Amino acid sequence: MTRKIPQSTVRRLSHYLRSLEGFEGSGGTISSEELAARGQTTAAQVRKDLSHFGSFGKRGLGYQVDELRARLRQILGIDRSWRVGLVGAGRIGLALFDYPAFQARGYDCVAIFDADPAKIGEAWGEQTVRSPDVFEEVLRELDVELVILAIPASAAQEMAERAVEAGVKGILNFAPIRLNVPPKVPVQDVNLVMELEALSFAISQAERNA
Amino acid sequence: MTRKIPQSTVRRLSHYLRSLEGFEGSGGTISSEELAARGQTTAAQVRKDLSHFGSFGKRGLGYQVDELRARLRQILGIDRSWRVGLVGAGRIGLALFDYPAFQARGYDCVAIFDADPAKIGEAWGEQTVRSPDVFEEVLRELDVELVILAIPASAAQEMAERAVEAGVKGILNFAPIRLNVPPKVPVQDVNLVMELEALSFAISQAERNA
DNA sequence: CTACATTTGTGAAGTTTTTCACAAACAGCG
DNA sequence: CGCTGTTTGTGAAAAACTTCACAAATGTAG
Structure with missing residues (x-):
């Protein structure tokens, strides 16, 4: 039952998990209807999303909150901790390093790199x-599984290649x-300019149709 | 011909624009084939995407780079400048404020807000x-069109409502x-935790199928 | 001016994702 | 224990998106 999962499903699973986390009645149950309401989707969509990974609800009752939460964590691969390397100690790197939800979810930043000689040696936490x-040496030694690239576009491709070479399993890319990396290494792009453009597009579109 | 545009199309338009910006042979032309190669998509997709907004290529030749670039900027609503209010002067706010591509693309940060008394009065550029x-007073006075919410989840809904109340046209939300805002005000979410979860999901998935 | 080599723009076909709708499962109650 | 009111899980239908494939343009060369 678990074959090719739509990216949109994965995003929704994150939403569901977030909803459940802000749900202290941990002992209780929650229906697909309630979950949908919190997540700006439909009950059918919730059930279909979950059904990709098995069936862990009780008919007539809904889903056990505790269990569903645990199951979602497992599906999303955060029922464990990840050893993260941060590449780029600029503003964005700093923001991520300090991001509370980051550590809280098992993403352990075990190394920081930056090409700026003025920054090398600086203590961060x-x-x-x-x-x-x-780079490669430390990644291997510390068994880093995942790198965050918070560096300019010009340096990103090289560092990505070197990271893959050093055995990293995934890349979160802000450049x-x-x-261009082998397909076995997933890359997740975060592009702030694109987000802003999507927003200004939506606004312009709304104005055109008004 | 411009009706409901898929979100995925908008994202690709951003990519196309990015490709064209790194293309100094401004006088020349580019084919959908070439554009596709740079953007990890197909020629047909490029043509279909563009066709939503009219037909501005020349058969047998391709697209005039200058013209296409200008047209994409117009479509994405960045052929003008936007007056932006930054809400939250923490790490993320700072990173965005300093982001070079930001100013460069006509997003003008005209006001910064933060609830922390220690930060109020601090000079940023x-x-x-x-x-x-x-908040409302300044947004109105400076004619802010777009706010960036870089604050904790607990404060985000309130500030969003107040921003809408003050006539803001769109929200980039990091919380x-x-x-929950009226549908006429587009919201673009940037959720770093979700991106990391998508990544760890992809890695786990790759491992399961290995 | 005609034949030719390209490349767009776009209906139509194909694929993927979402929505629908309903049988099956379950708790509670009398 | 059987009836009732829910809510899941899931095929089937619908909608959305992508790919195909080809006629219509357009520049070039002879």
């Missing part, structure tokens, strides 16, 4: 900013370019 | 951090909640 010279 | 007490 328990971490120290390192030189890219020791506004399409990385 | 030419801006000074203001109190939320004067991990679904904002």
Whole structure:
């Protein structure tokens, strides 16, 4: 039953999990209807999404909140912790490093890199900013599974390749370019300019149709 | 011909524009084939995407780079500048404020707000951090069209409502909640936790199928 | 001016995702 | 224990999106 899962389903699963986290009546149950209401989707969609991964509701009752939450964490792969390397100690890197939800969800930042000599050696929490010279070496040594690229587009492709070379399993990419890496290494792009453009498009569109 | 445009089309338009910007042979032309190669999609998709907005290619030749670039900017609503209000002067707010591509694309940050008394009055570039007490007033006075919410989830809904009340036309939301605003005000969500979850899902999935 | 080599724009076909609708399962109650 | 009121899980229908394939343009070369 678990074959090709739509990206949109994955995004909704995150939403469901978020809803359940802000739901302290942990002992109780929740219906697809209620879950849908919190997530701006439909009950049928919720059930279909979940059905991709098995059937863990009780007919007539709904879903056990505790259990569903645990199951979603498992599906999303956050029922464990991830060893993360942060590449780029600029504003965005700093913001991510400090992001509370980050650590809280098991994403452990175990190394920070930056090419700027002025930054190398700087202490960030328990971490120290390192030189890219020791990139592969450190990634391997610390068994980093996932890197966050918060560097300019010009450097991103090279660092992505080096990360893959060092055995990283996935990349969260903030640089506004399409990385060229082997398909076995998933890349998730976050492109702030694109988000702003989507917004100004939507506004312009609304105005045109008004 | 311009009716309901898929969100995925809008994202691709951004990509096309990005490709064209890194293409200095401005006088020349580019074919849908070439554009597709740079954007990880297909020629047919490129043509279909563009065809939603008219037909501005020349058969046998392709698209005039200059013209297409201008047309894309117009479609995306960035052939003008936007007056932006930044709500939340934390790490994320700072990162966005400093983001070079930001100013470069006509997003003008004209006001910054934060509830933390320690931050109010702080100078950021030419801006000074203001109190939320004067939120609506300032938004109206400066004619802010677009706000960026870089604040905790607990405060986001309230500030969104107040922004709408003050006549804002769109919201870029970094808080991990679904904002409840009138449909005429588009909201674009950026959810870093969700991106990480999508990534860990993809990695886990790859491992399961391996 | 005609034949030719391209490349767009677009209906139609194909695929994917969402919505519908209903049988099956379950708790509660008398 | 059987009836009732829910709510799931899921095929089937509908809608949305992507790919195909080809006629209509357009520049080029002879």
